[in-house]
Amino acid sequence: MFAKGQTVIQYMEQLAPKHLAYPDDKDRIGLQLGTLQKEIRTVMVALDVNEEVVDEAIQAGADLIIAHHAIIFRPLRHIQTDSPAGKVYERLIKHDIAVYIAHTNLDNAEWGxxxxxxxxxxxxxxxxxDETQREQLYKLVVFVPATHADQVREAVLNAGAGSIGNYSHCSFNVDGTGTFLPQEGTNPFLGSAGNMEQAAEVRIETIVPHGIRGSVIQAMLKAHPYEEVAYDVYPLDLKGKAYGLxxxxxxxxxxxxxxxxxxxxxxxxxxxxxxxxxxxxxxxxxxxxxxxxxxxxxxxxxxxxxxxxxxxxxxxxxxxxxxxxxxxxxxGHNAEKIMKAKVADWLQEQLGKHRYDTKVIASAVNTEPFRFM
Incomplete structure (x- = not known):
């Protein structure tokens, strides 16, 4: 099974989240050409996208190029296919090769x-x-029947919540009693509709970074046995990891x-x-x-x-x-070519974990424009 383009980019944005990019409109990141609404058999990772890289991508059967430097930096007034840039755009479109850019978000990312x-x-x-931002942290509080506390806690912490400094899987747990009255039409995990219930529950608290808040909540909801889950998420003054250039x-x-x-x-x-x-x-x-x-x-x-x-x-x-x-x-600027193999290896590992057959390769083209005499 091959991954869809959007799936590949979801993994890429786990490595280089978009919110880490410079907060102005000078940086060009994201999908710049083509569509992600297709199966991706081969991804090519490149530093730059020029004619040689496009030729390489065509020969490799690539459906998607993930590059560090934008192919469209300034607004286009026209696309002339007899110009150097126009030739590149034309060949990419004719061969249905999408181009996605990860620039300052990849620069600023942890392990970027x-x-x-x-x-x-x-x-x-x-x-x-040069520190540009601190990660926003949130407190997640969820109330779980005691019989399923370990299950829900494990799901939340394995999804990445609970990291404090060099410690992971941190949580605080308090036993208590939950009360609820299931209304008509409900299908409660405990008790029955129309009867007031009391349940031994555990209040689980943990810290969640902004970047994974959605995935942590989804993991919690999936593991929780209740039809309606009682939980709170609120921002903290405590700040997380520092990001910057x-x-x-x-x-x-x-x-x-x-x-x-x-x-x-x-x-x-x-x-x-x-x-x-x-x-x-x-x-x-x-x-x-x-x-x-x-x-x-x-x-x-x-x-x-x-x-x-x-x-x-x-x-x-x-x-x-x-x-x-x-x-x-x-x-020289071209020293950034270190990203080609690093991104390719990381993406291939993520796709392999999820049993996708999509192949990720690093461009072998040297895009250094200078020659040393």
Missing amino acids: MNDWMAEALGIQNPVPV GRTGKLESEMTLAAFAQVVKEKLDVPHVRVVGDPDRIVKKAAVIGGSGSRYYQAARFRGADVLVTGDVDYHTAQDALAAGIALIDP
């Missing part, structure tokens, strides 16, 4: 782009360089800037890096921002980073960072 880059570079216990943390072991530049070059699989700063400088704490993040050098410096790894560093920003006392290593 910047966590993958931080892991590759040996950055320990990473936190965002980039990651920073201490390295596994300190080293010179020159040595760390070699690590960046090797681990991010790039042919060269540009370095700003004294090569003999000792680096203990590093920051990384995928793509073009040099404007955040002050934020990285404020977090205590000795060096910021990011692409597209311009001349004047390099001078300013040098004067501010923070080193820069520029591996």
